[in-house]
Amino acid sequence: MKKIGVFTHGADASGMNAALRSIYRICHSHHIELIGIRRGLAGLTEADFVPFDRSMTSNIINRGGTVLHTSHFLEFENGDMRHKAVVNLEHAGIEGVIGIGDATTMKVLSQLAREHSVKTVGIPATIDNDLYGSDYTIGFDTAINTATEAIDRIRDTADSSDKVYAIEVMGSESGFLATYVGIACGADYIAIPETLTNVHDLFHKISHANRRFIIVIGEGDEVGGAQELANLMKEAYNLDIRVAVLGHMQRGGTPTVRDRVLASRLGQAAVDALLSGASNIMVGETNGEIHQTPLQMTFERRKALNEQFVRLAEMLG
């Protein structure tokens, strides 16, 4: 293999740049040319390609976002777009493609491999940590630390005034983020999609506590988000809850050590996988070791949240 392409797609996650740096350096040590595909699937369709050199990966290991930029290019579901992409890859002489991103990215890589025999390898990167095949995804560790730092700040205010706060964190499909953050910030209650939020019980818990009370709620909870919960509580019990939605700030920022190291490892593993002839797989880290998982499993199977964490959160709340 002489030429590999790489893109980042979907929502950005801190550590994507560290993965790009690792991929470039491993390719370089194998004398493989690395082509950056800009703006994810949009750039793949439009042949927005740029060859990597050392300066492109210099001093990016500690920067959030992605120097290749990204997109949410929904048009790629159109077969014509995928055909264009394949033609672009062939024309550029790209023999293998590494895609860094979330479940959507894995789906597309799987399609390209199955329909068009493109050699594809995925690297899991999403702050939601909801991809099967890797204990952690790139960006998750940074996001939980960012969210917890923000909640530590809010807690200063909550402690000073003995109010009730509902703080909404990301995680539309799963409660990984809310659970880790909730335990870490000493939340009094954690609301996640995996468990049923009983508003009646929650109200009694708050009343019983009779002091500042912090609820961490994942955006995917069946109640809705923090505002919906506050509305429910107001209507049902005339209870005032202050609302904080952490929002976009959870994605970016200097990546943590774990995210930089995971990204560096998975970058190496992805190049190694392509060189060994593997395709249609995602590289991940499970129990500290590198594993390959068929792409289709990564988005079809559901990675379960360890129930011990849920129980721990309940006992400490």
Next chain:
Amino acid sequence: MKKIGVFTHGADASGMNAALRSIYRICHSHHIELIGIRRGLAGLTEADFVPFDRSMTSNIINRGGTVLHTSHFLEFENGDMRHKAVVNLEHAGIEGVIGIGDATTMKVLSQLAREHSVKTVGIPATIDNDLYGSDYTIGFDTAINTATEAIDRIRDTADSSDKVYAIEVMGSESGFLATYVGIACGADYIAIPETLTNVHDLFHKISHANRRFIIVIGEGDEVGGAQELANLMKEAYNLDIRVAVLGHMQRGGTPTVRDRVLASRLGQAAVDALLSGASNIMVGETNGEIHQTPLQMTFERRKALNEQFVRLAEMLG
């Protein structure tokens, strides 16, 4: 003077604890007893008093919030409540009162001095920086750094996807916070109460830029907040703007050095003022020196935002 009381009132601000520590230590060196009045004006009315000792101010210089807690006790506008407060102070033998907080706190201190001859001194503490009589108020420096750090994170995402973001920061009456933060994060546009936000011009600026565009908007802007601006842009020009409201997280957190030093200085100055016989004044720092300002001026006069900052922001945007 043998016994001084101190309270924190209104919204908390990082550095309040550093002020309390300073006040305690300065009192201690003068052999004055310091009484903590808990929960602001609520505690003053209910005689919720606690004597300070060294352990109460140990390791709090670097903690956000206020160990004395605070409240928004609107009932204090009732003269009966103020009468209760004065009785409580007399009963406890408190000869002078230091109040730490925002404009409302200064108003109350002024009332107590004028109506009831209580010796009062104010210390300005609000993240909005909108009190006349001090170049900076305690909590402002921490808040601008917290907000800027959050926007730095959002910018990673914005840069990765070339979208338009409207980010709302605090500041209901004045644009200090939005202006400092806007300059610091390299915002493309800053919307503040002090200037008129021309939506038409803004749209053209965004269109012309044709890349990621970051608007920092103070919550007190005449357009409304970030969501209102986004709605206006959607209706008028069908332009999609992503909204981020930084919210409560702007208040708390480990105070910066400037806030700790300012709080330490003003704590010393407040005790010195009471000891020298001053009353009905706020201590502040102007041009690096300690000054006293009659309490009434602090909330009646408006501290103007330096126009040079506004122009600088426009030129760099």
Next chain:
Amino acid sequence: MKKIGVFTHGADASGMNAALRSIYRICHSHHIELIGIRRGLAGLTEADFVPFDRSMTSNIINRGGTVLHTSHFLEFENGDMRHKAVVNLEHAGIEGVIGIGDATTMKVLSQLAREHSVKTVGIPATIDNDLYGSDYTIGFDTAINTATEAIDRIRDTADSSDKVYAIEVMGSESGFLATYVGIACGADYIAIPETLTNVHDLFHKISHANRRFIIVIGEGDEVGGAQELANLMKEAYNLDIRVAVLGHMQRGGTPTVRDRVLASRLGQAAVDALLSGASNIMVGETNGEIHQTPLQMTFERRKALNEQFVRLAEMLG
């Protein structure tokens, strides 16, 4: 079991407080009284005991150090001291003891269990991550992030002036910390006890790079620390290397989410272990699950650094 004692011993590690909070809350839910043994083994010998209540564990989950304080009480190797300790425990009615700390702590807990039939459970907490029986020890994740953040800063200077820096991090026995930090900060060379540092090769690598060059060196490297390496390079090749020793600042600070969650889990597991009748064991987390390891194994066996990390560091350097 009605009464449990807990102490923190040796060097402090961020997350010890989160462990104490978890232990207290789990004990509380089981109606077990928790006794804090202050200043580690010194306090155990002197019966410096304090009963835990909710206020002691309030708002400590996010604070570095240990509210119980710690000591390096070498006199405990004396059998008389241990006898005193056992008498103190019996006298206070303490039926089980949880010790939080490093290898020395595990040794002492093992002695108390074997010699005196005290029910003991250990929780691994050391920034060095060098205890067998847990993939990670409490404090490690915070330390690697703190060290990396400091090196990120130094790199700004290094990049601006194209100099060579040797930066010494902690880790007297093992290279976990240096390896994670080295990969995360994009070090050009990592010197650890597990591998031989070839000064000649290193010099050629530096000369060949001909630009800023960052060496991360563990304090336990066979060359010595950063200063010794710089001296060697100066003598042998007249090469100037700037030295930075990160030192004590690596221990403290607000714990990361991983350290808070790990500490919370291990706190729960330690109480559960005592309640289930276990003794003379350390609780740890391996491959995401809680495991118990006989105390003697934890300090006699050597936890190996994953060789893949060493090779990854070499390839990316």
Next chain:
Amino acid sequence: MKKIGVFTHGADASGMNAALRSIYRICHSHHIELIGIRRGLAGLTEADFVPFDRSMTSNIINRGGTVLHTSHFLEFENGDMRHKAVVNLEHAGIEGVIGIGDATTMKVLSQLAREHSVKTVGIPATIDNDLYGSDYTIGFDTAINTATEAIDRIRDTADSSDKVYAIEVMGSESGFLATYVGIACGADYIAIPETLTNVHDLFHKISHANRRFIIVIGEGDEVGGAQELANLMKEAYNLDIRVAVLGHMQRGGTPTVRDRVLASRLGQAAVDALLSGASNIMVGETNGEIHQTPLQMTFERRKALNEQFVRLAEMLG
């Protein structure tokens, strides 16, 4: 004026990049070409010039160090070198030069103006804050926050073990940094060049405290640094003091809001000064307003540390 040159010289300081960005944007708005002189005076002598464009100043406002790089080019004291520099400037058509840096930089700018009639303007940037003509220099605010954050961490350890620590911060000529940091971290003693360190009194203060004791010492104190102080205390009183030297990490890192805003303002002021015909001056901020100071005064006069700060530190210690 059609073409301006800019360089950064000496030790780097956080905010230099924000100044470069501001200078570029202000020049751009005046249709002036901006030439970057790389590696400070070394690049000036070797005509290492690069024209600025928007991409060079994109996303650098929040990055430490300097994208233009810097040097300590002592050979510039040689008149031949300065002659070369002047020829290079003329040859490139550069009509005015902005130099960003410390006292040495101001000296050189002064020489070029006086000896060779080069139009020069200086911008003060040094973490030591020891230039006359500006209340604060670029980089100081970031450095005091970085140092304080590191000491906050060390304090966690100090509090846990009741030891005595001497922590050395930068500041070879003046005690600005040590004083701000000392007050902010609640130091028990601050040793600075401006005051005499009485080792005997210090020993008694430590003995009297009989608990953890933190000394912040500026590297320029007449005792020497932290290690020298510890040696003195060991020899004279057999007192063990733990030593921490913060070192190089104090320079870099993401600049604070104050440093970004100050740098943005001074960048604008420097261009404005050149355009208005000024030369041989440094722009600075005094009492919140922009002022110009003859270059020679900036390094010949000594900016005094406000004595109130020294006394405050003593009273709070």
